[in-house]
Amino acid sequence: xxxxxxxxxxxDSLTPEQITHILDTxxxxxEVSMRPVKKVPTLRGKTVILYFYxxxxxxxxxxxxxxxxxxxxxxxxxxxxxxxxxGETLYDTAKNLEAMNPDILVLxxxxxxxxxxxxxxxxxxxxxxxxxxHAHPTQALLDMMSVRENKGRIExxxxxxxGDILHSRVARSDCIGFTRLGARVTVCGPSTxxxxxxxxxxVDVTTRMEDALxxxxxxxxxxxxxxxQSGFFFPSEREYAIRYGLNARKLSLAKPxxxxxxxxxxxxxxxxxxxxxxxxxxxxxxxxxxxxAVRMAILFLLATGAGGSGGLRxxxxx
Amino acid sequence: xxxWIENALVVNPGGLGGRLDVCIEQEGHIxxxxxxxxxxxxxxxxxxxxxxxxxxGLVLVPGIVDMHVHLREPGHEYKETIASGCRAAAAGGxxxxxxxxxxxxxxxxxxxxxxxxxxxxxxxxxxxxxxGAISKGLKGIELAEMADMQQAGIVAVTDDxxxxxxxxxMRRAMEYAGSLGxxxxxxxxxxxxxxxxxxxxxxxxxxxxxxxxxxxxxxxxVMRDIALAEFTGVRVHIAHVSTRExxxxxxxxxxxxxxxxxxxxxxxxTLSEDVIESYNTHAKMNPPLRSQxxxxxxxxxxxxxxxxxxxxxxxxxxxxxxxxxxxxxAFGIIGLETLIPLSLKLVADGVLGWDDLVEKWSxxxxxxxxxxxxxxxxxxxxxxxIDPNQEWVLxxxxxxxxxxxxxxxxxxxxxxxxxxxxxxxxxxSERNLS
Numbered sequence: 001x002x003x004x005x006x007x008x009x010x011x012d013s014l015t016p017e018q019i020t021h022i023l024d025t026x027x028x029x030x031e032v033s034m035r036p037v038k039k040v041p042t043l044r045g046k047t048v049i050l051y052f053y054x055x056x057x058x059x060x061x062x063x064x065x066x067x068x069x070x071x072x073x074x075x076x077x078x079x080x081x082x083x084x085x086x087g088e089t090l091y092d093t094a095k096n097l098e099a100m101n102p103d104i105l106v107l108x109x110x111x112x113x114x115x116x117x118x119x120x121x122x123x124x125x126x127x128x129x130x131x132x133x134h135a136h137p138t139q140a141l142l143d144m145m146s147v148r149e150n151k152g153r154i155e156x157x158x159x160x161x162x163g164d165i166l167h168s169r170v171a172r173s174d175c176i177g178f179t180r181l182g183a184r185v186t187v188c189g190p191s192t193x194x195x196x197x198x199x200x201x202x203v204d205v206t207t208r209m210e211d212a213l214x215x216x217x218x219x220x221x222x223x224x225x226x227x228x229q230s231g232f233f234f235p236s237e238r239e240y241a242i243r244y245g246l247n248a249r250k251l252s253l254a255k256p257x258x259x260x261x262x263x264x265x266x267x268x269x270x271x272x273x274x275x276x277x278x279x280x281x282x283x284x285x286x287x288x289x290x291x292x293a294v295r296m297a298i299l300f301l302l303a304t305g306a307g308g309s310g311g312l313r314x315x316x317x318x
Numbered sequence: 319x320x321x322w323i324e325n326a327l328v329v330n331p332g333g334l335g336g337r338l339d340v341c342i343e344q345e346g347h348i349x350x351x352x353x354x355x356x357x358x359x360x361x362x363x364x365x366x367x368x369x370x371x372x373x374x375g376l377v378l379v380p381g382i383v384d385m386h387v388h389l390r391e392p393g394h395e396y397k398e399t400i401a402s403g404c405r406a407a408a409a410g411g412x413x414x415x416x417x418x419x420x421x422x423x424x425x426x427x428x429x430x431x432x433x434x435x436x437x438x439x440x441x442x443x444x445x446x447x448x449x450g451a452i453s454k455g456l457k458g459i460e461l462a463e464m465a466d467m468q469q470a471g472i473v474a475v476t477d478d479x480x481x482x483x484x485x486x487x488m489r490r491a492m493e494y495a496g497s498l499g500x501x502x503x504x505x506x507x508x509x510x511x512x513x514x515x516x517x518x519x520x521x522x523x524x525x526x527x528x529x530x531x532x533x534x535x536x537x538x539x540v541m542r543d544i545a546l547a548e549f550t551g552v553r554v555h556i557a558h559v560s561t562r563e564x565x566x567x568x569x570x571x572x573x574x575x576x577x578x579x580x581x582x583x584x585x586x587x588t589l590s591e592d593v594i595e596s597y598n599t600h601a602k603m604n605p606p607l608r609s610q611x612x613x614x615x616x617x618x619x620x621x622x623x624x625x626x627x628x629x630x631x632x633x634x635x636x637x638x639x640x641x642x643x644x645x646x647x648a649f650g651i652i653g654l655e656t657l658i659p660l661s662l663k664l665v666a667d668g669v670l671g672w673d674d675l676v677e678k679w680s681x682x683x684x685x686x687x688x689x690x691x692x693x694x695x696x697x698x699x700x701x702x703x704i705d706p707n708q709e710w711v712l713x714x715x716x717x718x719x720x721x722x723x724x725x726x727x728x729x730x731x732x733x734x735x736x737x738x739x740x741x742x743x744x745x746x747s748e749r750n751l752s
Binding site: 089090091109111112113114116117131132133134135169172195196197198200201 | 522527528529
């Protein structure tokens with residue numbers, strides 16, 4: 001079995017074998033969520049700290065549910081409830097949390113690279129739940145799981161990622177992850193929202209949505225943050241929706257069985273038309289379901305791999 | 319006691335050079351520079367009782383002038399003081415430093431200038447030539463009292479750390495300072511283009527998810543200042559040039575006679591943005607480390623004379639400012655104690671000859687701030703003796719600076735000052751030289 005690194009900080013540091021191993025583990029975990037009693041004792045006695053320096057509903061809930069379904073004790077800290085507001089540095093916070101002997105720390109932070117500081121300071125595994133505009137590895141993993149579940153494979157697929165690439169950690173992690181598993185990724189958006197050197201991630205870049213959509217197997221739409229208008233990125237939501245919003249007519253350029261994805265939360269009528277978001281081709285809610293499974297897999301693999309105490313052996317039924 | 323530095327290779331653009339013996343009188347001036355001749359019995363007699371330094375294999379240059387440092391006093395003494403900064407300078411072979419005005423309070427009035435000079439007198443003897451602010455509080459709204467500060471001892475004005483955004487203010491500052499004979503130094507950065515950025519805009523920033531400081535944020539202001547220098551006829555000196563476009567713009571401006579000079583710092587000709595890969599805040603400065611193409615262009619600019627001066631932009635910060643998230647970390651690195659080995663790499667790589675290097679270390683910055691640096695009989699013995707072949711490892715804990723923010727920690731370096739002298743006073747010596 002391919003061992004994971006101590007921490008999951010980005011997709012770059014995972015090999016294709018490790019990614020596949022996580023996805024395979026997640027498939028097993030998904031079954032737990034389908035049971036009437038959605039709990040296994042695997043991580044009983046393990047402590048998982050969810051430190052969300054930046055607000056998040058979906059990802060935090062997903063990690064929290066994942067931890068609880070594995071019987072770990074999860075504790076949520078948010079930026080406003082932590083010592084960060086009192087001026088404590090991230091390093092000091094890390095050292096203080098470390099002193100309480102957690103088994104895993106999950107960190108969401110507004111600064112790119114913050115999880116690296118945390119990981120260096122702590123002995124326990126650190127999971128990056130999104131840092132600045134850098135990486136969101138668990139999102140990329142759940143995206144890959146959802147595509148694999150639907151298409152049976154990732155290799156050889158054409159994946160279009162459309163929207164605000166510049167500010168998107170999801171786009172960066174998806175580009176690396178899907179490319180690593182053999183998909184061909186095209187990113188697309190207004191040129192103001194495509195960062196310089198995006199090609200260095202091994203993807204194609206276009207500003208023409210038609211090019212990105214043509215023959216795509218997977219269409220991933222990204223959220224447009226409305227405040228970007230003030231940074232001169234695009235003139236108006238109206239014009240953005242016309243040029244880069246996904247509607248049924250544009251979607252017809254993609255393969256007939258193409259699926260539509262979105263990391264959420266969606267802006268209905270802006271980057272995605274309501275009928276497309278709600279259509280049979282949308283797997284947006286499957287992504288959310290798989291998010292729990294992927295996070296269970298990661299917590300399981302890290303807690304048992306790093307702690308070495310093989311929780312299943314002493315299993316009790318809760 | 320009289321001192322003889324014997325058999326040094328003297329690199330002394332505009333003066334006597336070669337293998338010389340240099341005699342330094344107790345009073346602090348050079349009394350004699352003669353070709354080395356070990357067989358001359360008169361010498362043996364006349365040098366009895368003097369301190370004699372065997373400088374074979376060493377290079378003697380007019381004292382290095384670093385026209386761009388931050389000494390943090392007053393206001394941020396936990397990062398550096400004038401005394402500690404002068405110790406770092408001496409250890410790095412630097413005989414004179416020009417502290418930038420972004421202290422707290424800002425050096426925007428004669429009282430602060432006088433305070434800095436008072437503190438400098440209590441330090442180790444390294445010369446301190448303060449630079450005053452262009453605008454009160456560096457706010458870019460009202461001009462600071464330049465003439466009054468000049469009376470107190472400033473040698474130039476700048477709002478370094480910030481650009482003068484208002485082009486009218488920059489024009490007036492140049493006209494006013496020009497009439498006083500004060501050099502205007504410009505920190506070139508378009509704050510709108512740079513907004514929010516924390517490293518060079520490019521593929522590395524894209525991969526790391528860090529907001530970019532684009533080349534054009536610097537270059538657009540360099541071009542504005544070229545236009546203002548051409549229009550007013552007043553010299554402008556561009557601080558810390560980092561982009562290939564800036565180098566080219568300055569090259570073209572010089573070719574058509576615009577009164578402009580510029581400096582770069584060792585990190586811009588040594589490191590590219592690639593060293594930031596692991597969110598290394600000790601490689602974060604403003605302007606940022608650029609692409610390899612920019613590094614090459616800066617080296618080319620040094621080689622062809624477009625870049626006049628090497629200055630360190632020594633910017634001490636403590637772990638409080640540096641051991642934090644990359645986007646929250648302060649800009650700046652220390653540089654005084656790595657100036658010589660990093661610059662000597664240019665000689666080793668064939669980018670510069672020794673004479674060129676000494677011009678950029680000493681002669682040109684001295685001329686720009688209105689002091690003299692030349693080794694000649696009768697002149698003050700302000701000099702740097704360098705062992706160009708000494709190999710050493712930079713251990714940050716041994717630095718004289720109070721701060722440790724250097725990207726060169728544990729680098730293998732080659733070249734080191736072994737003796738730093740200001741007006742005949744030894745401010746640093748590496749080993750027992752007598």
